[in-house]
Amino acid sequence: MAERSLTPDPCRIGTARRRSYARSPCPVSGVGGVGNVHVVVVGCGRVGSGLAATLVGQGHTVAVIDRKKSAFRRLPEDFSGQTIVGVGFDRNTLIAAGIERADALAAVTNGDNSNILIARTAREFFKIDRVVARIYDQRRAAIYERLGISTVATVGWAIERVMRRIKPDDAGIEWVDPSAKVCLVERIMPAAWAGHALAGLEVDGEIRIVALTRLGVAQLVSSATLAQEGDVVWLAVAGDRIDALDQRLGTAPGGHH
DSSP states (O other), X not given: OEEEEOOOOHHHHHHOOOOOOOOOOOOTTOGGGOSOOEEEEEOOSHHHHHHHHHHHHTTOEEEEEESOGGGGGGSOTTOOSEEEESOTTOHHHHHHTTGGGOSEEEEOSSOHHHHHHHHHIIIIISOOXXXXXXXXXXXXXXXXXXXXXXXXXXXXXXXXXXXXXXXXXXXXXXXXXXXXXXXXXXXXXXXXXXXXXXXXXXXXXXXEEEEEEETTEEEOOOTTOBOOTTOEEEEEEETTOHHHHHHHHTSOOOSOO
């Protein structure tokens, strides 16, 4: 694995000249979920190492940042990604990790404050759309969800949840009944649906919305509930209609706001 060691410049962290990092609004995983992505993972603990290994195993490019060189021992021996010893919120370190061409960043160190600072640097300075932070304090997590930073908490669910935020087009199936007739799936609402009734997604006998999470808070929906970009929606779907659901999500609704 390629490894670099960078000494952070504390003066640069808050005073670096701001560049223009406007990014084109393309899906993280390309049209229709096809194509590889570059992901920066900050923190090489249980979650970070597992996430990095999963991404590389799927053919994506990954750069892992950690303060301690010894942390990289958690990575598989055949890990082909880049490893960088450094501070994750230092802009020089992030640039060395390829942040300027990155499609997503995951801040999964063991500290909420560090993860928040890393996530905000990626989103606000480098204009990364897909940013996920591991936040233990759920009250703070709700605040950062409002700022557009997806959050995850427990180790057991973290790797799967981070993957879904980084590559929403690859969102999987939560549950399937023994007959495979009904599935429970999770999807993230795209911008095209913002302001439209969630009920417009439903199809009698095929697709039914179960609940949604908005700004970190789960809730049931009514026929009048309007979608917001980034809503996480759970739907009960007929086993042979999942592709139809994804097609509906990918098309701007024709109904009224």
